[in-house]
Amino acid sequence: MSDYFTPAQHPVQPQHQPRRRRTGLAAAVVATSLLVGGGAGLGGAALWDATHDEPTGSASATATSTAPVSTQSQAPAADGSVESVAQKVLPSVVKIDVTGQGGGASGSGIILTADGTILTNNHVVEMAQGGGSVKVSFDDGTSADAEILGTDPLTDTAVIKASGVSDLTPATIGKSANLGVGEGVVAVGSPFGLDATVTSGIVSALDRPVNVGSDDQGNSTTYPAIQTDAAINPGNSGGPLVDMTGAVVGINSSIRTAASQSPYGSSGQSGSIGLGFAIPIDEVMPIVDQMAKGETPTHARLGIRITDDAAGAKIAEVTEGSTAAEAGIEAGDVITSVDDHRITGADSLVATIRSYRPGDSVTVTWTRDGKTQQAEVQLDSDATTG
Known part of the structure:
Protein backbone atom coordinates (compact mmCIF):
# COMPACT_ATOMS: atom_id res chain seq x y z
CA MET A 1 0.00 0.00 0.00
CA LYS A 293 0.98 45.50 1.29
CA GLY A 294 0.71 44.61 -2.40
CA GLU A 295 4.37 43.67 -2.70
CA THR A 296 5.83 40.72 -4.56
CA PRO A 297 6.79 37.98 -2.08
CA THR A 298 10.53 37.32 -1.88
CA HIS A 299 12.39 34.22 -0.78
CA ALA A 300 15.92 33.33 0.26
CA ARG A 301 17.99 31.27 -2.15
CA LEU A 302 21.45 29.76 -2.48
CA GLY A 303 21.37 29.65 -6.27
CA ILE A 304 21.74 25.90 -6.75
CA ARG A 305 19.95 22.84 -8.09
CA ILE A 306 20.09 19.77 -5.91
CA THR A 307 19.25 16.08 -5.73
CA ASP A 308 18.99 13.62 -2.86
CA ASP A 309 22.12 11.94 -1.57
CA ALA A 310 22.64 9.43 1.21
CA ALA A 311 24.69 12.01 3.10
CA GLY A 312 22.60 15.11 2.41
CA ALA A 313 21.73 17.29 -0.60
CA LYS A 314 23.95 16.82 -3.65
CA ILE A 315 24.67 19.83 -5.86
CA ALA A 316 23.63 19.26 -9.47
CA GLU A 317 24.20 22.82 -10.68
CA VAL A 318 25.46 26.13 -9.28
CA THR A 319 24.16 29.38 -10.73
CA GLU A 320 26.93 31.68 -11.90
CA GLY A 321 27.29 34.73 -9.64
CA SER A 322 25.15 33.25 -6.86
CA THR A 323 26.09 33.27 -3.21
CA ALA A 324 26.82 29.54 -3.46
CA ALA A 325 29.24 30.13 -6.32
CA GLU A 326 30.98 32.92 -4.42
CA ALA A 327 31.37 30.59 -1.43
CA GLY A 328 33.18 28.04 -3.61
CA ILE A 329 30.41 25.45 -3.65
CA GLU A 330 30.62 23.28 -6.78
CA ALA A 331 28.53 20.72 -8.62
CA GLY A 332 29.04 17.33 -7.00
CA ASP A 333 29.44 18.72 -3.49
CA VAL A 334 27.05 17.41 -0.82
CA ILE A 335 25.58 19.92 1.66
CA THR A 336 25.27 18.32 5.09
CA SER A 337 24.20 21.22 7.32
CA VAL A 338 23.05 24.84 7.38
CA ASP A 339 23.85 26.46 10.72
CA ASP A 340 22.75 23.82 13.23
CA HIS A 341 20.20 22.24 10.88
CA ARG A 342 21.24 18.79 9.67
CA ILE A 343 20.48 18.32 5.97
CA THR A 344 19.15 14.86 5.08
CA GLY A 345 18.16 15.41 1.44
CA ALA A 346 16.92 17.85 -1.17
CA ASP A 347 13.61 18.64 0.56
CA SER A 348 15.42 19.12 3.84
CA LEU A 349 17.70 21.78 2.32
CA VAL A 350 14.85 23.57 0.54
CA ALA A 351 12.75 23.66 3.71
CA THR A 352 15.68 24.94 5.74
CA ILE A 353 16.59 27.74 3.31
CA ARG A 354 12.90 28.75 3.13
CA SER A 355 12.96 29.31 6.88
CA TYR A 356 15.39 32.21 6.37
CA ARG A 357 14.96 35.59 4.68
CA PRO A 358 17.00 37.14 1.84
CA GLY A 359 20.13 38.75 3.22
CA ASP A 360 20.41 36.45 6.24
CA SER A 361 23.88 35.06 6.89
CA VAL A 362 24.17 31.30 7.39
CA THR A 363 26.98 28.82 7.80
CA VAL A 364 26.89 26.12 5.12
CA THR A 365 28.81 22.87 5.57
CA TRP A 366 29.47 20.50 2.66
CA THR A 367 31.70 17.60 1.71
CA ARG A 368 33.87 17.17 -1.38
CA ASP A 369 35.94 14.06 -2.03
CA GLY A 370 35.45 12.99 1.57
CA LYS A 371 36.67 16.30 3.01
CA THR A 372 34.46 18.71 4.94
CA GLN A 373 34.34 22.38 3.97
CA GLN A 374 32.45 25.28 5.49
CA ALA A 375 31.65 28.88 4.62
CA GLU A 376 29.45 31.71 5.87
CA VAL A 377 27.21 32.96 3.08
CA GLN A 378 24.66 35.73 2.73
CA LEU A 379 21.52 34.34 1.17
CA ASP A 380 20.39 35.68 -2.19
CA SER A 381 16.89 36.91 -2.98
CA ASP A 382 14.62 35.87 -5.83
CA ALA A 383 13.39 39.47 -6.10
CA THR A 384 13.33 40.86 -9.60
CA THR A 385 15.63 43.74 -10.41
CA GLY A 386 15.35 46.61 -12.83
Whole structure:
Protein backbone atom coordinates (compact mmCIF):
# COMPACT_ATOMS: atom_id res chain seq x y z
CA MET A 1 0.00 0.00 0.00
CA SER A 2 1.49 3.32 -1.06
CA ASP A 3 1.60 6.47 1.05
CA TYR A 4 0.34 9.72 -0.44
CA PHE A 5 0.49 13.31 0.61
CA THR A 6 -2.88 14.88 -0.20
CA PRO A 7 -4.43 18.33 0.20
CA ALA A 8 -6.75 18.69 3.16
CA GLN A 9 -9.12 20.80 1.14
CA HIS A 10 -12.77 19.94 0.68
CA PRO A 11 -14.02 19.62 -2.93
CA VAL A 12 -17.53 20.98 -3.42
CA GLN A 13 -19.80 19.20 -5.85
CA PRO A 14 -21.83 21.67 -7.98
CA GLN A 15 -25.09 19.78 -7.48
CA HIS A 16 -24.98 20.01 -3.70
CA GLN A 17 -27.23 22.52 -1.98
CA PRO A 18 -25.56 25.09 0.30
CA ARG A 19 -25.51 23.75 3.81
CA ARG A 20 -27.16 25.58 6.72
CA ARG A 21 -25.00 28.14 8.53
CA ARG A 22 -24.81 28.11 12.31
CA THR A 23 -24.84 31.43 14.10
CA GLY A 24 -22.05 31.84 16.63
CA LEU A 25 -19.92 28.84 15.65
CA ALA A 26 -19.73 29.08 11.89
CA ALA A 27 -15.98 29.62 11.67
CA ALA A 28 -13.79 27.28 9.71
CA VAL A 29 -10.29 25.99 9.22
CA VAL A 30 -8.65 24.05 6.44
CA ALA A 31 -5.73 21.68 6.10
CA THR A 32 -3.98 21.00 2.82
CA SER A 33 -2.02 18.02 1.75
CA LEU A 34 1.54 17.26 1.21
CA LEU A 35 1.05 17.35 -2.52
CA VAL A 36 -1.19 19.94 -4.10
CA GLY A 37 -2.39 19.56 -7.65
CA GLY A 38 -3.17 22.27 -10.18
CA GLY A 39 -6.80 22.72 -9.11
CA ALA A 40 -8.35 23.36 -5.74
CA GLY A 41 -9.55 20.22 -4.04
CA LEU A 42 -7.18 17.94 -5.95
CA GLY A 43 -4.07 16.28 -4.64
CA GLY A 44 -1.19 14.83 -6.58
CA ALA A 45 2.07 13.06 -5.95
CA ALA A 46 5.33 14.23 -7.44
CA LEU A 47 9.03 14.02 -6.74
CA TRP A 48 11.05 17.21 -6.82
CA ASP A 49 14.81 16.89 -6.83
CA ALA A 50 15.80 20.48 -7.47
CA THR A 51 15.56 23.86 -5.85
CA HIS A 52 16.18 26.86 -8.02
CA ASP A 53 14.06 29.70 -6.78
CA GLU A 54 12.75 32.10 -9.38
CA PRO A 55 10.70 35.32 -9.03
CA THR A 56 7.00 34.90 -8.38
CA GLY A 57 4.19 37.00 -9.81
CA SER A 58 3.38 40.37 -8.29
CA ALA A 59 0.47 40.94 -5.94
CA SER A 60 -2.03 43.77 -6.03
CA ALA A 61 -3.34 45.12 -2.76
CA THR A 62 -3.84 47.99 -0.40
CA ALA A 63 -1.36 48.39 2.44
CA THR A 64 -2.69 46.95 5.68
CA SER A 65 -1.38 46.14 9.11
CA THR A 66 -1.54 42.56 10.29
CA ALA A 67 -2.65 40.85 13.46
CA PRO A 68 -1.18 41.41 16.92
CA VAL A 69 1.80 39.24 17.77
CA SER A 70 1.95 37.31 21.01
CA THR A 71 5.38 36.84 22.59
CA GLN A 72 4.07 34.33 25.13
CA SER A 73 3.44 30.76 24.13
CA GLN A 74 3.05 28.98 27.45
CA ALA A 75 0.62 31.06 29.56
CA PRO A 76 -2.80 29.38 29.15
CA ALA A 77 -5.86 31.10 27.72
CA ALA A 78 -8.39 31.35 30.56
CA ASP A 79 -8.18 27.94 32.26
CA GLY A 80 -5.91 26.51 29.56
CA SER A 81 -8.49 23.95 28.44
CA VAL A 82 -9.28 23.08 24.84
CA GLU A 83 -12.71 24.61 25.44
CA SER A 84 -11.29 27.99 26.45
CA VAL A 85 -8.86 27.96 23.49
CA ALA A 86 -11.71 27.16 21.09
CA GLN A 87 -13.84 30.00 22.46
CA LYS A 88 -10.98 32.42 21.89
CA VAL A 89 -10.06 31.22 18.39
CA LEU A 90 -13.42 30.49 16.72
CA PRO A 91 -14.36 34.16 16.11
CA SER A 92 -11.08 34.63 14.20
CA VAL A 93 -11.58 31.77 11.74
CA VAL A 94 -13.59 31.88 8.51
CA LYS A 95 -14.86 29.37 6.00
CA ILE A 96 -13.80 30.07 2.43
CA ASP A 97 -15.86 28.88 -0.56
CA VAL A 98 -14.18 29.11 -3.94
CA THR A 99 -15.57 28.60 -7.43
CA GLY A 100 -13.77 28.58 -10.74
CA GLN A 101 -13.57 26.85 -14.08
CA GLY A 102 -12.45 23.67 -12.35
CA GLY A 103 -15.53 23.53 -10.10
CA GLY A 104 -15.72 24.45 -6.43
CA ALA A 105 -13.89 23.83 -3.17
CA SER A 106 -13.92 24.99 0.43
CA GLY A 107 -11.21 25.80 2.89
CA SER A 108 -10.59 28.08 5.82
CA GLY A 109 -8.79 31.27 6.71
CA ILE A 110 -7.42 33.25 9.64
CA ILE A 111 -8.60 36.82 10.24
CA LEU A 112 -5.63 39.20 10.45
CA THR A 113 -7.33 42.60 10.62
CA ALA A 114 -10.66 43.97 11.80
CA ASP A 115 -11.47 45.19 8.27
CA GLY A 116 -11.20 41.79 6.64
CA THR A 117 -7.62 40.86 5.75
CA ILE A 118 -7.49 37.05 5.87
CA LEU A 119 -4.64 34.53 5.63
CA THR A 120 -5.18 31.17 3.95
CA ASN A 121 -3.42 28.63 1.71
CA ASN A 122 -2.61 29.38 -1.90
CA HIS A 123 -4.12 26.06 -2.94
CA VAL A 124 -7.43 27.04 -1.32
CA VAL A 125 -7.94 30.09 -3.56
CA GLU A 126 -5.94 29.29 -6.69
CA MET A 127 -9.02 27.97 -8.49
CA ALA A 128 -10.54 31.46 -8.29
CA GLN A 129 -7.65 33.19 -10.03
CA GLY A 130 -8.50 34.31 -13.53
CA GLY A 131 -12.24 34.73 -13.23
CA GLY A 132 -13.48 32.73 -10.26
CA SER A 133 -15.06 33.91 -7.02
CA VAL A 134 -14.19 33.79 -3.32
CA LYS A 135 -16.74 34.00 -0.52
CA VAL A 136 -16.02 34.00 3.21
CA SER A 137 -18.41 33.06 6.04
CA PHE A 138 -17.89 34.46 9.51
CA ASP A 139 -18.46 33.26 13.06
CA ASP A 140 -21.71 35.25 13.41
CA GLY A 141 -23.29 33.56 10.38
CA THR A 142 -22.75 36.48 7.97
CA SER A 143 -20.80 36.24 4.74
CA ALA A 144 -19.03 38.51 2.26
CA ASP A 145 -17.33 38.38 -1.10
CA ALA A 146 -13.54 38.58 -1.08
CA GLU A 147 -10.75 39.51 -3.45
CA ILE A 148 -7.30 37.97 -3.64
CA LEU A 149 -4.60 40.42 -2.55
CA GLY A 150 -1.65 38.15 -3.14
CA THR A 151 -0.58 34.56 -3.52
CA ASP A 152 2.71 32.77 -2.92
CA PRO A 153 2.89 29.25 -4.34
CA LEU A 154 6.36 28.65 -2.89
CA THR A 155 5.05 28.82 0.68
CA ASP A 156 1.47 27.78 -0.18
CA THR A 157 0.08 30.97 1.37
CA ALA A 158 -2.34 33.62 0.17
CA VAL A 159 -3.92 36.79 1.52
CA ILE A 160 -7.50 37.78 0.67
CA LYS A 161 -9.65 40.76 1.65
CA ALA A 162 -13.35 40.51 2.53
CA SER A 163 -15.47 43.38 1.18
CA GLY A 164 -17.53 45.76 3.31
CA VAL A 165 -16.75 44.31 6.72
CA SER A 166 -15.56 45.86 9.98
CA ASP A 167 -15.11 45.07 13.67
CA LEU A 168 -13.89 41.54 13.02
CA THR A 169 -11.81 39.72 15.65
CA PRO A 170 -8.18 39.36 14.49
CA ALA A 171 -6.35 36.23 15.56
CA THR A 172 -3.41 36.53 17.91
CA ILE A 173 -0.23 35.53 16.11
CA GLY A 174 2.09 33.44 18.26
CA LYS A 175 5.67 32.23 17.91
CA SER A 176 6.18 28.84 16.30
CA ALA A 177 9.82 28.98 17.43
CA ASN A 178 8.56 28.55 21.01
CA LEU A 179 6.94 25.19 20.26
CA GLY A 180 8.29 21.99 21.75
CA VAL A 181 7.65 18.39 20.78
CA GLY A 182 4.87 17.02 22.98
CA GLU A 183 3.26 20.43 23.55
CA GLY A 184 -0.52 20.60 23.27
CA VAL A 185 -2.07 22.24 20.20
CA VAL A 186 -5.59 22.79 18.86
CA ALA A 187 -6.87 22.88 15.26
CA VAL A 188 -10.19 24.49 14.31
CA GLY A 189 -11.99 24.06 11.02
CA SER A 190 -14.62 22.62 8.75
CA PRO A 191 -13.44 19.12 7.83
CA PHE A 192 -15.67 17.60 5.15
CA GLY A 193 -17.92 20.67 5.46
CA LEU A 194 -18.63 20.25 9.19
CA ASP A 195 -18.66 23.78 10.63
CA ALA A 196 -16.54 24.87 13.58
CA THR A 197 -14.93 21.51 14.26
CA VAL A 198 -12.29 21.62 17.00
CA THR A 199 -9.63 18.92 17.35
CA SER A 200 -6.72 18.71 19.73
CA GLY A 201 -3.45 16.86 20.00
CA ILE A 202 0.25 17.45 20.46
CA VAL A 203 3.20 18.61 18.42
CA SER A 204 4.49 15.31 17.06
CA ALA A 205 7.63 16.69 15.39
CA LEU A 206 9.17 19.97 14.28
CA ASP A 207 10.99 21.01 11.09
CA ARG A 208 9.56 18.09 9.12
CA PRO A 209 10.38 18.76 5.43
CA VAL A 210 7.09 18.72 3.52
CA ASN A 211 6.99 18.94 -0.27
CA VAL A 212 3.51 19.76 -1.64
CA GLY A 213 4.33 20.29 -5.31
CA SER A 214 5.73 23.20 -7.30
CA ASP A 215 4.90 26.53 -8.87
CA ASP A 216 4.50 27.26 -12.59
CA GLN A 217 8.28 27.48 -13.02
CA GLY A 218 9.02 24.18 -11.34
CA ASN A 219 10.20 25.60 -8.02
CA SER A 220 9.19 23.27 -5.21
CA THR A 221 6.70 24.23 -2.51
CA THR A 222 8.55 22.87 0.49
CA TYR A 223 8.45 24.06 4.08
CA PRO A 224 9.72 22.96 7.53
CA ALA A 225 6.38 21.75 8.85
CA ILE A 226 4.95 21.35 12.32
CA GLN A 227 3.72 17.75 12.51
CA THR A 228 0.70 17.11 14.73
CA ASP A 229 -1.63 14.27 15.63
CA ALA A 230 -4.57 16.68 16.02
CA ALA A 231 -7.08 15.41 13.47
CA ILE A 232 -6.77 17.35 10.20
CA ASN A 233 -8.96 16.41 7.26
CA PRO A 234 -10.07 17.79 3.89
CA GLY A 235 -11.76 21.09 4.74
CA ASN A 236 -9.14 22.20 7.28
CA SER A 237 -6.73 23.83 4.77
CA GLY A 238 -5.79 27.42 5.55
CA GLY A 239 -7.04 27.40 9.12
CA PRO A 240 -5.03 27.85 12.30
CA LEU A 241 -3.09 25.50 14.47
CA VAL A 242 -2.89 27.24 17.84
CA ASP A 243 -1.01 26.73 21.09
CA MET A 244 -2.76 26.48 24.44
CA THR A 245 -2.85 30.27 24.78
CA GLY A 246 -4.96 30.45 21.61
CA ALA A 247 -2.16 32.05 19.59
CA VAL A 248 -1.68 30.94 15.97
CA VAL A 249 1.53 28.96 15.54
CA GLY A 250 0.84 27.36 12.17
CA ILE A 251 -1.39 27.16 9.10
CA ASN A 252 -2.95 23.71 8.69
CA SER A 253 -1.96 22.69 5.20
CA SER A 254 -1.23 19.02 4.57
CA ILE A 255 -2.06 15.47 5.55
CA ARG A 256 -0.33 12.18 4.94
CA THR A 257 -2.64 9.51 3.57
CA ALA A 258 -2.22 5.78 3.12
CA ALA A 259 -4.18 4.62 0.08
CA SER A 260 -3.64 2.30 -2.84
CA GLN A 261 -5.93 4.22 -5.17
CA SER A 262 -5.06 7.35 -7.14
CA PRO A 263 -4.70 10.44 -4.93
CA TYR A 264 -6.54 12.55 -7.50
CA GLY A 265 -10.10 13.56 -6.72
CA SER A 266 -12.38 12.55 -3.90
CA SER A 267 -11.75 8.82 -4.35
CA GLY A 268 -8.20 9.32 -3.13
CA GLN A 269 -8.92 11.63 -0.18
CA SER A 270 -8.43 9.59 2.94
CA GLY A 271 -9.25 10.89 6.38
CA SER A 272 -6.87 11.72 9.21
CA ILE A 273 -4.39 9.04 10.22
CA GLY A 274 -2.77 11.25 12.82
CA LEU A 275 -0.22 12.75 10.42
CA GLY A 276 -1.13 16.39 9.86
CA PHE A 277 1.21 19.21 8.92
CA ALA A 278 1.10 22.95 9.45
CA ILE A 279 3.23 25.74 7.99
CA PRO A 280 5.11 27.45 10.86
CA ILE A 281 3.80 30.98 11.30
CA ASP A 282 7.24 32.51 11.97
CA GLU A 283 8.55 31.57 8.54
CA VAL A 284 5.64 33.01 6.55
CA MET A 285 4.62 36.19 8.37
CA PRO A 286 7.21 38.35 6.53
CA ILE A 287 5.78 37.04 3.25
CA VAL A 288 2.22 37.56 4.47
CA ASP A 289 3.07 41.17 5.29
CA GLN A 290 4.48 41.64 1.78
CA MET A 291 1.32 40.28 0.15
CA ALA A 292 -0.93 42.39 2.39
CA LYS A 293 0.98 45.50 1.29
CA GLY A 294 0.71 44.61 -2.40
CA GLU A 295 4.37 43.67 -2.70
CA THR A 296 5.83 40.72 -4.56
CA PRO A 297 6.79 37.98 -2.08
CA THR A 298 10.53 37.32 -1.88
CA HIS A 299 12.39 34.22 -0.78
CA ALA A 300 15.92 33.33 0.26
CA ARG A 301 17.99 31.27 -2.15
CA LEU A 302 21.45 29.76 -2.48
CA GLY A 303 21.37 29.65 -6.27
CA ILE A 304 21.74 25.90 -6.75
CA ARG A 305 19.95 22.84 -8.09
CA ILE A 306 20.09 19.77 -5.91
CA THR A 307 19.25 16.08 -5.73
CA ASP A 308 18.99 13.62 -2.86
CA ASP A 309 22.12 11.94 -1.57
CA ALA A 310 22.64 9.43 1.21
CA ALA A 311 24.69 12.01 3.10
CA GLY A 312 22.60 15.11 2.41
CA ALA A 313 21.73 17.29 -0.60
CA LYS A 314 23.95 16.82 -3.65
CA ILE A 315 24.67 19.83 -5.86
CA ALA A 316 23.63 19.26 -9.47
CA GLU A 317 24.20 22.82 -10.68
CA VAL A 318 25.46 26.13 -9.28
CA THR A 319 24.16 29.38 -10.73
CA GLU A 320 26.93 31.68 -11.90
CA GLY A 321 27.29 34.73 -9.64
CA SER A 322 25.15 33.25 -6.86
CA THR A 323 26.09 33.27 -3.21
CA ALA A 324 26.82 29.54 -3.46
CA ALA A 325 29.24 30.13 -6.32
CA GLU A 326 30.98 32.92 -4.42
CA ALA A 327 31.37 30.59 -1.43
CA GLY A 328 33.18 28.04 -3.61
CA ILE A 329 30.41 25.45 -3.65
CA GLU A 330 30.62 23.28 -6.78
CA ALA A 331 28.53 20.72 -8.62
CA GLY A 332 29.04 17.33 -7.00
CA ASP A 333 29.44 18.72 -3.49
CA VAL A 334 27.05 17.41 -0.82
CA ILE A 335 25.58 19.92 1.66
CA THR A 336 25.27 18.32 5.09
CA SER A 337 24.20 21.22 7.32
CA VAL A 338 23.05 24.84 7.38
CA ASP A 339 23.85 26.46 10.72
CA ASP A 340 22.75 23.82 13.23
CA HIS A 341 20.20 22.24 10.88
CA ARG A 342 21.24 18.79 9.67
CA ILE A 343 20.48 18.32 5.97
CA THR A 344 19.15 14.86 5.08
CA GLY A 345 18.16 15.41 1.44
CA ALA A 346 16.92 17.85 -1.17
CA ASP A 347 13.61 18.64 0.56
CA SER A 348 15.42 19.12 3.84
CA LEU A 349 17.70 21.78 2.32
CA VAL A 350 14.85 23.57 0.54
CA ALA A 351 12.75 23.66 3.71
CA THR A 352 15.68 24.94 5.74
CA ILE A 353 16.59 27.74 3.31
CA ARG A 354 12.90 28.75 3.13
CA SER A 355 12.96 29.31 6.88
CA TYR A 356 15.39 32.21 6.37
CA ARG A 357 14.96 35.59 4.68
CA PRO A 358 17.00 37.14 1.84
CA GLY A 359 20.13 38.75 3.22
CA ASP A 360 20.41 36.45 6.24
CA SER A 361 23.88 35.06 6.89
CA VAL A 362 24.17 31.30 7.39
CA THR A 363 26.98 28.82 7.80
CA VAL A 364 26.89 26.12 5.12
CA THR A 365 28.81 22.87 5.57
CA TRP A 366 29.47 20.50 2.66
CA THR A 367 31.70 17.60 1.71
CA ARG A 368 33.87 17.17 -1.38
CA ASP A 369 35.94 14.06 -2.03
CA GLY A 370 35.45 12.99 1.57
CA LYS A 371 36.67 16.30 3.01
CA THR A 372 34.46 18.71 4.94
CA GLN A 373 34.34 22.38 3.97
CA GLN A 374 32.45 25.28 5.49
CA ALA A 375 31.65 28.88 4.62
CA GLU A 376 29.45 31.71 5.87
CA VAL A 377 27.21 32.96 3.08
CA GLN A 378 24.66 35.73 2.73
CA LEU A 379 21.52 34.34 1.17
CA ASP A 380 20.39 35.68 -2.19
CA SER A 381 16.89 36.91 -2.98
CA ASP A 382 14.62 35.87 -5.83
CA ALA A 383 13.39 39.47 -6.10
CA THR A 384 13.33 40.86 -9.60
CA THR A 385 15.63 43.74 -10.41
CA GLY A 386 15.35 46.61 -12.83
